[in-house]
Amino acid sequence: MPDYYRILEVDPEASKEVIEKAFRALSLKYHPDTAAIERKEDAESRWLEVRKAYEVLSDDARRKTYDASRKRQMLDLFLSDGIIGLARRYFR
Numbered sequence: 001m002p003d004y005y006r007i008l009e010v011d012p013e014a015s016k017e018v019i020e021k022a023f024r025a026l027s028l029k030y031h032p033d034t035a036a037i038e039r040k041e042d043a044e045s046r047w048l049e050v051r052k053a054y055e056v057l058s059d060d061a062r063r064k065t066y067d068a069s070r071k072r073q074m075l076d077l078f079l080s081d082g083i084i085g086l087a088r089r090y091f092r
Helices: 004-008 016-030 037-058 060-090
Strands: none
Touching (some): 016 037, 037 060
């Protein structure tokens, strides 16, 4: 599961306003229409990631579901790999 908070470069406790600001800034940065020709494919895939992250985190119900599954994933990772596995995944 992708880490939508990391993609939007926001804290998991961020408000809707902060998430929207981050989305707008990253959208301008990675939008395929504004990217150089040689970076167009990379920019398009990155922009799609940013857009998907915003779609999930801007909707209260979807964000709540995402947060619950993210916590479950963190717990499963901790139980299977311990604190080192958790650190490798979330503190790169």
